[in-house]
């Protein structure tokens with residue numbers, strides 16, 4: 001079964017440079033049979049990054065991509081707090097550069113229409129949009145989106161596929177929140193491997209809207225792969241989740257850029 | 262409650278192809294130190310059967326009862342059911358429970374030990390769910406007794422990510438502050454903390470020599486190998502926390518660690534055997 005990992009980072013991985021860290025990540029991914037990794041954000045994170053920090057983190061991912069162009073796929077880190085700077089990063093890293101997706105984290109909640117110019121341009125470029133979401137029992141960060149926030153955004157762009165990062169973390173609530181919005185897809189990454197997440201996602205969204213990701217280096221590949229390998233699903237559904245769906249969502253931009261599928 | 266059979270697909274056990282090469286599938290040599298039967302208080306989970314047990318490829322599994330999470334459990338009855346269910350699972354070891362906040366705990370303990378083969382006696386406690394902590398006099402008494410009798414004890418340190426807890430039915434974690442003192446006071450005690458994460462191991466539990474951990478909540482890229490850079494190699498065991506967690510994570514974590522042969526064997530089963538005694 002081919003495995004593409006939707007959700008990887010350079011943080012939490014040994015190595016002093018982006019190149020070293022990407023190499024370390026790939027050596028571990030090799031043990032798990034993972035073919036390609038989507039990579040976003042730099043070696044040191046900022047919850048509300050300045051334009052300069054966005055550029056620096058994207059520069060680090062660009063260095064990693066240059067070292068392993070056949071294995072890594074980059075998503076440009078952007079922020080709805082800095083729309084102009086983020087649009088510039090989108091041009092630099094996706095329109096001109098090799099990146100294929102957009103990562104939005106916790107700087108500003110995504111339900112705010114202020115984010116729309118960024119989504120319009122990303123859609124023009126066919127870049128895949130990934131929005132982190134959580135529903136935390138103790139309360140979210142001020143700028144942290146919930147799955148319901150993402151539904152509000154997805155309704156304004158019904159033809160643009162988007163990923164609901166972590167399926168909302170508390171996936172029993174998150175999957176329910178996004179199930180009726182057909183352009184939203186569930187990212188399985190970055191939560192404990194609690195039994196039932198993958199079966200529930202497939203039941204509520206259908207297996208064509210569920211994607212494997214790890215959130216490595218913060219998470220282990222193993223605990224996150226177990227959500228798919230250990231799920232009570234057919235091999236055909238597991239193939240979709242492990243790589244088929246991501247390859248389908250990325251195929252327009254990979255084809256446009258002449259990159260291998 | 263609907264019953265499902267725990268599914269452990271063959272792809273989870275012998276899974277990966279790397280550039281066309283089949284990786285070696287782990288033989289039935291693994292010991293899983295943290296398994297459960299019974300009804301989980303919050304989730305409808307699949308149940309182990311002898312066939313799913315065989316499919317996992319375990320040499321041995323230490324099985325507790327989810328019913329022990331309740332503060333109203335009758336542990337003598339629960340342990341009797343557990344022992345009976347374990348009799349149908351070849352290779353299983355009953356991890357019997359006690360609630361030290363109940364007046365009956367000494368009687369429950371004697372019943373548990375009387376019904377168990379000496380070589381397979383094992384206790385699993387959930388203090389935070391039963392409303393007490395390390396400072397409770399009964400826990401001090403029990404741990405002293407376990408140390409004297411060479412009886413291994415597992416203590417569940419946490420149950421779920423704090424960020425996903427249900428506010429109406431929380432499963433609170435246990436403070437770890439007193440653990441180093443207890444380890445120092447009882448150097449012969451065989452104590453295993455379940456569901457510790459790597460940061461807790463490296464910060465709060467650093468230097469605890471006679472303390473074993475399980476792998477269920479050790480995360481990070483090749484996280485088990487990473488932890489072994491800071492934690493004694495003979496004090497880490499595999500534990501899945503299945504069926505609350507997917508059991509498939511257990512062999513996959515070992516595979517991800519990429520350990521050299523001797524360390525691999527230690528983690529796969531030798532450390533667990535040494536703990537059980």
Ligand SMILES: [Zn+2]
Pocket residue numbers: 007009190215
């Ligand atoms: Zn992440």
